[in-house]
Amino acid sequence: MPKTKPVLTFTIDGKKCRTSPGQTILEAAKANGIYIPSLCYWEGMKPAGACRICTVRVGGRYMAACTQPAAEGMAVENDVPDIQDMRKAIVEMLFVEGNHMCPTCEKSGNCELQALAYRFQMLVPRFPFQFPVREVEPAGTKILLEHNRCVKCLRCVRGVRTRDNKTVFGALKRSKDKKIAVDQALASALPEKQARQAMDRCPVGSILRKEVGFAVPIGKRKYDKKPIGSEIEKAEG
Amino acid sequence: MSKPVIATASLAGCFGCHMSFLDIDERILDLIDLVEFNKSPIDDIKTFTKPVDVGIIEGGCCNSENVEVLREFRKHCKVLISLGECAIMGGLPAMRNGIPVRECLEEAYFHSPTIDPADPRLMPGDEDLPIILDKVYPLHEIVKIDAYLPGCPPSADLIWKALTSLLEGKPLEIPYSLLKFD
Ligand code: SF4
Ligand code: SF4
Ligand code: FES
Numbered sequence: 001m002p003k004t005k006p007v008l009t010f011t012i013d014g015k016k017c018r019t020s021p022g023q024t025i026l027e028a029a030k031a032n033g034i035y036i037p038s039l040c041y042w043e044g045m046k047p048a049g050a051c052r053i054c055t056v057r058v059g060g061r062y063m064a065a066c067t068q069p070a071a072e073g074m075a076v077e078n079d080v081p082d083i084q085d086m087r088k089a090i091v092e093m094l095f096v097e098g099n100h101m102c103p104t105c106e107k108s109g110n111c112e113l114q115a116l117a118y119r120f121q122m123l124v125p126r127f128p129f130q131f132p133v134r135e136v137e138p139a140g141t142k143i144l145l146e147h148n149r150c151v152k153c154l155r156c157v158r159g160v161r162t163r164d165n166k167t168v169f170g171a172l173k174r175s176k177d178k179k180i181a182v183d184q185a186l187a188s189a190l191p192e193k194q195a196r197q198a199m200d201r202c203p204v205g206s207i208l209r210k211e212v213g214f215a216v217p218i219g220k221r222k223y224d225k226k227p228i229g230s231e232i233e234k235a236e237g
Numbered sequence: 238m239s240k241p242v243i244a245t246a247s248l249a250g251c252f253g254c255h256m257s258f259l260d261i262d263e264r265i266l267d268l269i270d271l272v273e274f275n276k277s278p279i280d281d282i283k284t285f286t287k288p289v290d291v292g293i294i295e296g297g298c299c300n301s302e303n304v305e306v307l308r309e310f311r312k313h314c315k316v317l318i319s320l321g322e323c324a325i326m327g328g329l330p331a332m333r334n335g336i337p338v339r340e341c342l343e344e345a346y347f348h349s350p351t352i353d354p355a356d357p358r359l360m361p362g363d364e365d366l367p368i369i370l371d372k373v374y375p376l377h378e379i380v381k382i383d384a385y386l387p388g389c390p391p392s393a394d395l396i397w398k399a400l401t402s403l404l405e406g407k408p409l410e411i412p413y414s415l416l417k418f419d
Contacts (some may be wrong), residue, residue: 025325090251094412099320100326101326101328101329101331101332103328103329103418103419105419114418118413118417123386123411124375124387129326129375131335181334225413225414226413
C-alpha cells in the first residue's frame with residue numbers, strides 16, 4: 001500500500017486488519033487473507049447484495065460484507081458457528097428452490113454454489129425440495145440458459161455487455177418469481193471470448209456456452225481438491 | 238458376540254450405488270468378517286429375518302412399493318443411511334417431478350417413437366402393479382433418516398469410511414476429497 005493512502009484498521013474475529021477507506025468488508029478481508037463466503041459478488045463489478053451469503057455481524061447487526069464499507073475500529077464477526085450455519089442454510093435454500101441435479105450438470109466441479117455446499121459440508125438440505133417447473137432456454141446460437149440452476153445472483157445482468165455497451169441479460173419480475181431474460185440476438189452476436197466470459201461469470205450452470213460442456217475431467221476441476229476460499233486463506237498462510 | 242447386521246435396498250435408483258459399494262474391492266473380505274448381511278440384493282435375502290443394525294438405501298421413492306420397502310427398513314433398522322444423489326435429492330428420476338403423471342405415462346406408452354401404431358394402445362394399470370407417486374420423493378421426506386452419503390455414486394472409499402466409522406462407534410467425518418455430489 002503506498003504511504004500516501006490513508007489507512008484504517010478494524011478487526012475480523014479479533015484479527016487486526018488494515019485497509020483503505022472505501023473498501024468493502026469483503027474486499028478488505030480478502031486483502032488480509034480472510035475468506036468471507038460469497039456468491040453474487042464478482043471482483044470489480046458493482047456489488048448487488050443479492051445472495052446474503054457474505055453476511056457478517058457488526059455490533060449485533062447483520063450486514064452484507066460485499067456492500068458494506070469497512071470503517072475504523074469496526075469489530076466484524078465472520079467465522080462464528082451461528083453465522084456459518086445461516087450461510088449454510090442459504091445454500092440449502094438455493095438447492096431446494098431450483099432444480100440442482102449435479103451429476104448431470106456441465107458446471108459440476110467448477111460451480112460456486114456446489115463448492116459452497118462442499119465447504120459447509122451440506123449433506124442434505126434442511127428444507128423440503130420445491131421441484132419448481134422451470135425451462136431450459138436455447139438462447140440463440142451460442143448460449144443456453146438453464147433456468148433450473150439460476151440463483152438470481154445478477155452477475156450476468158451486471159457484467160455481460162456487448163462491445164457497444166448494451167446489456168445482454170436482464171431480470172424480470174421480483175422475489176421468488178424473478179427470472180433472468182436474455183436478448184437472443186445480442187447473445188448470438190457475442191464474440192467467442194465474451195460468450196465464454198458470460199459462462200464463466202455465472203457462478204452456477206445456468207449460462208452455458210453451447211457445445212463445450214464437460215471439457216475438464218473429474219479430478220482436475222476447480223473445486224475437486226481444494227475448497228472454495230482456500231486460495232484467499234492461503235495468501236496469508 | 239454376534240456380528241452387526243447390514244441390510245440394503247435399491248428403490249428408484251440405478252444400482253450404481255450398490256455397484257460402488259462392491260467397488261470396495263478386496264475390503265469386501267474384511268467386511269464379511271466384520272458384518273453379516275440380511276435383506277439385500279447382495280445376498281438375495283428377500284425378507285428381513287432379524288433386527289438389523291445398519292440399513293442402507295439407494296434411490297428415492299417413485300412408487301407405492303418403494304414407500305412400503307422404505308417403511309419396512311425403517312422398522313427393522315437401528316440406523317438408516319440414505320445413500321447417493323437419488324436417495325437424498327431425488328436425482329434423475331425426479332426430473333419428471335414437474336410433469337403430471339398422466340403426461341409421463343402417455344408419453345411412455347402412447348407417444349414414444351418405439352410404439353407400434355398397429356398395436357392397441359395400452360397403459361399398464363393392473364391392480365397388482367405398484368402405484369406411481371405424484372412425484373419422486375427423497376427418502377428423508379418419507380421416513381426419518383440417520384445419515385447421508387452424497388454422490389452419484391458415492392465413492393467406495395466414502396461408503397467404506399462410513400461403515401467402518403459406524404461399526405467402530407465413531408462419528409463420521411467426511412474429508413473434502415470424498416464429499417462430492419457427482
Ligand atoms: S449449478 Fe452447481 S449446484 Fe446446480 S446442478 Fe450445477 S453443479 Fe450442481
Ligand atoms: S444466469 Fe447465472 S449469472 Fe445470471 S443471475 Fe442466474 S445464476 Fe446469476
Ligand atoms: S456476496 Fe454479498 S450478498 Fe452476495
